[in-house]
Amino acid sequence: TEVFHDLRTTEECRTDLDRWRELQLPRMQYNQPATLTQSRTDVLTLTPWFAPIVWEGTFNRDILNEQFKSMNVSIGLTVFAIKKYIVFLQHFIDTAEMFFMVGHRVNYYVFTDRPNEVPKFTLASGRRLVIIEVIGYKRWQDVTMRRMEMIHNASMETFINEVDYIVSVDMDMKFTDLVGVEILSERVGTLHPGYYWSGRQSFTYERRSQSEAYIPGDEGDFYYAGGFFGGSVREVYQLTGQCHNAMMKDKNRGIEALWHDESYLNKYFLYHKPTKILSPEYLWDNGMGSPEAVLKKKRFLAVGKNSAAIRNK
Numbered sequence: 429t430e431v432f433h434d435l436r437t438t439e440e441c442r443t444d445l446d447r448w449r450e451l452q453l454p455r456m457q458y459n460q461p462a463t464l465t466q467s468r469t470d471v472l473t474l475t476p477w478f479a480p481i482v483w484e485g486t487f488n489r490d491i492l493n494e495q496f497k498s499m500n501v502s503i504g505l506t507v508f509a510i511k512k513y514i515v516f517l518q519h520f521i522d523t524a525e526m527f528f529m530v531g532h533r534v535n536y537y538v539f540t541d542r543p544n545e546v547p548k549f550t551l552a553s554g555r556r557l558v559i560i561e562v563i564g565y566k567r568w569q570d571v572t573m574r575r576m577e578m579i580h581n582a583s584m585e586t587f588i589n590e591v592d593y594i595v596s597v598d599m600d601m602k603f604t605d606l607v608g609v610e611i612l613s614e615r616v617g618t619l620h621p622g623y624y625w626s627g628r629q630s631f632t633y634e635r636r637s638q639s640e641a642y643i644p645g646d647e648g649d650f651y652y653a654g655g656f657f658g659g660s661v662r663e664v665y666q667l668t669g670q671c672h673n674a675m676m677k678d679k680n681r682g683i684e685a686l687w688h689d690e691s692y693l694n695k696y697f698l699y700h701k702p703t704k705i706l707s708p709e710y711l712w713d714n715g716m717g718s719p720e721a722v723l724k725k726k727r728f729l730a731v732g733k734n735s736a737a738i739r740n741k
């Protein structure tokens with residue numbers, strides 16, 4: 429027994445074990461979950477590896493809020509405002525204040541090459557905005573791909589000391605409904621709004637076998653969007669590090685995957701399956717229409733942009 433006590437004192441072990449007591453919920457009243465009734469019968473709500481797929485109607489926000497509150501969870505939301513994209517920042521943060529993780533602790537991490545152009549925000553209590561100054565790459569493809577490297581570095585330098593979870597999203601977006609702790613898990617991917625109903629053959633995976641992002645035609649679960657992923661800090665550190673390394677290997681061989689970071693992310697998720705998957709409610713584009721039967725909510729919406737006018741500027 430002495431061997432075990434070398435590692436941690438009895439007191440440290442006791443403290444660790446006793447912590448579980450904090451996770452007791454208060455008395456709550458809500459509709460009983462019915463064992464013989466599916467909450468949604470029109471969509472897949474669980475993957476074959478037992479990861480929930482988050483759709484409206486499948487979860488009770490009150491229970492989840494109590495659970496994450498009792499853990500005093502803190503969430504980091506990373507966004508990139510490089511060059512002209514800084515114009516999206518104001519509305520992005522304003523709508524995040526209304527809808528993103530309301531009632532929980534939030535750090536906005538704004539990566540930008542224009543720190544002087546970041547507007548002043550008045551944030552709700554428990555929320556703060558941190559500016560991380562980075563370089564703005566010339567090509568827009570490099571701007572989007574280098575997010576992996578920058579998030580990887582910041583995970584080690586900053587995030588690990590400040591937050592429990594990281595959520596990484598596109599900036600040319602606005603929140604239009606609640607996005608809360610129901611999205612939190614170890615490793616989180618989001619169904620791309622353009623492909624959630626497609627067969628794997630139609631997914632725009634990288635199909636050239638020379639690329640690190642290559643996925644053969646007979647593999648693939650879902651087509652995940654580059655614009656919304658997350659997880660624990662340790663997992664996001666791994667994910668972004670591995671995606672960045674794959675991109676650098678390809679760059680050295682003079683190849684770039686079809687959809688840039690999104691292609692490498694899809695490869696990563698094929699062999700590191702997400703522990704939770706977000707439905708397209710969490711990343712919608714009105715260019716895809718409004719299939720109301722399936723899509724009960726639009727929570728995070730693409731803001732129309734003139735790519736030609738804004739990219740590479």
Ligand SMILES: CC(=O)N[C@H]1[C@@H](OP(=O)(O)OP(=O)(O)OC[C@H]2O[C@@H](n3ccc(=O)[nH]c3=O)[C@H](O)[C@@H]2O)O[C@H](CO)[C@H](O)[C@@H]1O
Binds near residue numbers: 568656740
């Ligand atoms: C919704 C969604 O899934 N979007 C993905 C999609 O393209 P998108 O066409 O949505 O890419 P995008 O132009 O929004 O670029 C991605 C993000 O990079 C940042 N940015 C980009 C250019 C720039 O000059 N300044 C700047 O700050 C900004 O935060 C932007 O939101 O495919 C990209 C790769 O091709 C990425 O995987 C995106 O995440």
Ligand SMILES: [Mn+2]
Binds near residue numbers: 598599600655
């Ligand atoms: Mn975008």
